[in-house]
Amino acid sequence: MTDIDLLVDGERVDLIDTIRLLQRDPYPGGHRYRLILSGRALTVYNRFEAQNSVSERPLDPAAIFFAIESIAAGMSGEGQIPPRFILNTVDEVIRDGDQVSVQGVCSLPIH
Secondary structure, three states, X not given: OOOEEEEEXXXXXXXXXXXXXXXXXXXXXXXXXXXXXXXXXXXXXHHHHHHHOOOOOOOOHHHHHHHHHHHHHOOOOOOOOOOOEEEOOOOEEEEEOOEEEEEEEEEOOOO
């Protein structure tokens, strides 16, 4: 596993092959993603979380997407190709030792 491991419906996808668009009611939806952050990507996420969390509450979905955007912005090729998927929601965040897993609904782009 690398620092960033993204699965959409069980298939590996590069984070730069997605865009992040937070939606309360994802349209068209229909797909599930799981983004696992470790290593340097987790360091970026943790730094963002430390700056934006209130007491022991987890980050809200908008803040989590902003943290993911910050991670993606540092990746070579980000924004240069049409996206394969749109990450829409944050349904669950699981912190497990030296990694964080973010899960939610994603969509195919509508052309």
